[in-house]
Amino acid sequence: MSSRPLYLGPRLKRLRRELGLTQQAMADELGISPSYIALIERNQRPLTADLLIRLARAYKLDMADLAADDRDDYARRLTDSLRDPIFADIDLPPLEVADVAASFPGVTEALLRLYGAWQREQQALAEQRHAEPGSSATDPVGEARRFVAARRNYFPTIDSKAEELAVEIDKAGGGQEWLRQQGVRVRFMPPDVMMDAIRRYDRHNEQLLIDDTLSLSSRTWQVMQHIAYTALRNEISSIIRGETFASQTVANLVRRALAGYAAAALLMPYDRFARAVDGRRYDIDALAGLFGTSFEQVAHRLTTLNRPGQERVPFFFIRVDAAGNVSKRLDGAGFPFAAHGGGCPLWSVHDVFRTPGMVSTQWLELPDGQRFFSIARTVTSGGGGFDRPSTTRAIALACAADHANKLIYAAGTDPKLVRATPIGVTCRLCHRAQCTARAEPPLGRDILPDDYRQAAEPFSFAES
Numbered sequence: 291m292s293s294r295p296l297y298l299g300p301r302l303k304r305l306r307r308e309l310g311l312t313q314q315a316m317a318d319e320l321g322i323s324p325s326y327i328a329l330i331e332r333n334q335r336p337l338t339a340d341l342l343i344r345l346a347r348a349y350k351l352d353m354a355d356l357a358a359d360d361r362d363d364y365a366r367r368l369t370d371s372l373r374d375p376i377f378a379d380i381d382l383p384p385l386e387v388a389d390v391a392a393s394f395p396g397v398t399e400a401l402l403r404l405y406g407a408w409q410r411e412q413q414a415l416a417e418q419r420h421a422e423p424g425s426s427a428t429d430p431v432g433e434a435r436r437f438v439a440a441r442r443n444y445f446p447t448i449d450s451k452a453e454e455l456a457v458e459i460d461k462a463g464g465g466q467e468w469l470r471q472q473g474v475r476v477r478f479m480p481p482d483v484m485m486d487a488i489r490r491y492d493r494h495n496e497q498l499l500i501d502d503t504l505s506l507s508s509r510t511w512q513v514m515q516h517i518a519y520t521a522l523r524n525e526i527s528s529i530i531r532g533e534t535f536a537s538q539t540v541a542n543l544v545r546r547a548l549a550g551y552a553a554a555a556l557l558m559p560y561d562r563f564a565r566a567v568d569g570r571r572y573d574i575d576a577l578a579g580l581f582g583t584s585f586e587q588v589a590h591r592l593t594t595l596n597r598p599g600q601e602r603v604p605f606f607f608i609r610v611d612a613a614g615n616v617s618k619r620l621d622g623a624g625f626p627f628a629a630h631g632g633g634c635p636l637w638s639v640h641d642v643f644r645t646p647g648m649v650s651t652q653w654l655e656l657p658d659g660q661r662f663f664s665i666a667r668t669v670t671s672g673g674g675g676f677d678r679p680s681t682t683r684a685i686a687l688a689c690a691a692d693h694a695n696k697l698i699y700a701a702g703t704d705p706k707l708v709r710a711t712p713i714g715v716t717c718r719l720c721h722r723a724q725c726t727a728r729a730e731p732p733l734g735r736d737i738l739p740d741d742y743r744q745a746a747e748p749f750s751f752a753e754s
Contacts, residue, residue, distance in 0.1 A: 295336035300395045302345075303331040309349065310490040310499065312483070320344045333395065349494055364398045365391035371405045433536055434543035439621035444596035445551060447525045452555035455521055459556065465513040469498060476513060478502035481678070491516060503674025507584045511553060518552035526552065554591045557583055564595055567602055571698035574649075574665070586669045589687050593620045603696055606662075606688045609669075612643050617683065625662055625688045626715045634713040634720070635727045639666040639686035646670075646682060651699045653691065655710035657722060661691035663700055723751070 306316050306327075313331075317324040320341065329335040345351060365388045372382050391398045462468035466476040476498045484490060488501040489512040500512050518526070526548045535541045558581050570576045577588045586609070595602035606625035609618040614633065627633070633640070638652040646668040654662045666686040673680030689697070691705035714720025717730040728748050731737055735751040743750075 296342070297333045297395070298337045299331045299333035300399055302327075302337065305345075305349070305351075306331075307485070309494065310485060310487065310492060312485070319348050364395055364402075367402055368398055371402060374405075430537055430539040430543055433540045434547060435619055435621070437533070437535075437540075437544050438547055442596045443551075443594050443620050443622065445525075445529060445548065446597065447528070448522060448548065448552050449555050449560045449594075449597065451522055451525050452518075452552055453559045453561065455517070456556050456559040459517075465510065465517060465556075469513070469517065474498055476500065478509065481675070488512065489516065501674070503678060505584075505674070507578075507582060507587070508671075510557065510582060511584075511587065514553040514556045515549055517556060518549045522549075522552045550590075551594065554587060554594070557581055557587070558591045560595070560597060560600075563591060564597075564600060564602055567592070567595070571701070572603065572696065573698045584669070585667060586685055589665075589685055590618075590620070592687065593622055603689050603693045607685065608639065608688075609683050609685045610639060611681070611683050614640065618685075624660075624690065626656065633716060635729070636711055636713045636725075637666075637686070638664060638711075639684050642666045642668050642684045643682065649699070653694075653705065653708050653710040654688070654713050657712075657714060657720060661705060661710055662688045663691055663694035663697065663705070664688045665697075665699055723747070 313324040313327045317327050368391050369387050459468045474496050479499050484501050490499045498516050574585055574588045578585050593605045593607045604622045606622050607620040610616050638650045642650050650666045652664045664686055668682050668684050670680055670682045694700035694705055717728050718733050721732045726747050731749040738750040
């Protein structure tokens with residue numbers, strides 16, 4: 291170990307946040323005062339050998355790694371960054387750079403993060419210019435969605451394991467009791483203790499901490515997500531190991547999607563859920579009450595019922611905010627959706643914000659004559675307190691019109707006789723001439739002048 295004082299403030303602060311501890315909690319476990327922790331984190335006090343040993347013992351850390359001095363590494367990384375040609379006209383003496391790294395590690399870390407982010411953005415722009423249309427090189431979310439869609443949003447190994455585990459969980463009396471039997475205590479804590487997290491696993495004390503302002507269904511979901519990440523780790527990892535992704539970000543997004551899939555499979559085991567779906571005729575609210583889940587969780591699970599020989603109605607699922615940004619999309623049912631640009635404003639998924647919490651049904655017809663049936667409703671996340679922010683989004687499920695008679699929402703309706711709303715994939719790909727909601731003209735059509743005649747539609751375009 292170096293004989294010079296160890297100033298590891300940023301490292302200690304990062305460790306404390308990773309463990310989800312307040313300064314008071316860490317001070318109590320180390321037998322020192324919270325103010326002393328604050329001084330160390332601000333590099334106003336060095337980390338003593340005695341405190342280093344206490345940290346290693348309390349949090350099961352490698353002392354050599356913990357004691358490693360960041361200053362030389364910071365100085366090297368900062369020097370390398372400042373060699374970039376954009377800094378060429380600035381006089382940056384090596385001693386000044388080393389002094390900044392040693393005396394202001396927090397500022398150094400901030401500069402390195404900014405420079406790293408700038409580099410990644412420059413690389414993304416360069417790749418975007420050279421990427422083929424539809425390339426996933428700069429779209430990790432799109433690549434993750436395509437991975438799920440290519441498997442029809444069905445992962446048999448996860449579903450099978452989840453069904454077995456769900457039986458154990460039911461016998462134990464629920465997820466919390468099952469985790470207790472595994473040595474993990476579930477605790478519901480106030481937001482100030484959770485430190486901006488809604489779920490956190492305290493490995494040191496074998497505790498799963500969950501925000502106590504969450505709704506009952508959200509609490510249960512977080513418990514099941516933890517079980518998915520731990521008890522179904524092998525099933526999730528084996529799927530990811532067999533793939534080559536464009537980046538680690540894509541792998542992380544796929545892993546998160548698979549964990550969510552596993553949590554839903556634990557709460558709504560395939561065979562039991564599929565039978566309930568038939569019995570309740572896809573009544574989402576009724577199914578949510580039956581399984582103790584939310585409207586969105588049931589809607590999402592409905593898209594996964596693709597087990598060979600036990601398939602149910604194939605659905606397309608989408609979640610959008612009031613500005614039309616898509617935060618979740620699960621492809622299915624042959625429903626076309628534009629990868630870029632806005633959707634069709636005539637689809638009721640964009641209109642349900644006016645009637646929050648109410649289910650809106652709609653028959654849709656595409657320009658090529660295909661018909662679909664849509665169910666849309668708003669869902670809300672967050673909140674739980676007077677000053678806690680909440681977010682309202684809209685979700686929609688769409689299925690082919692031929693399947694609609696299986697749904698309670700379309701009972702007694704003949705899809706061939708009902709009047710359908712004419713919609714398009716997106717304005718740029720829709721050639722309907724009589725559309726007053728159009729935001730852009732279609733690709734490949736000449737816009738007509740309006741010197742002597744102005745139509746009711748925003749654009750008039752030539753027939754060919």
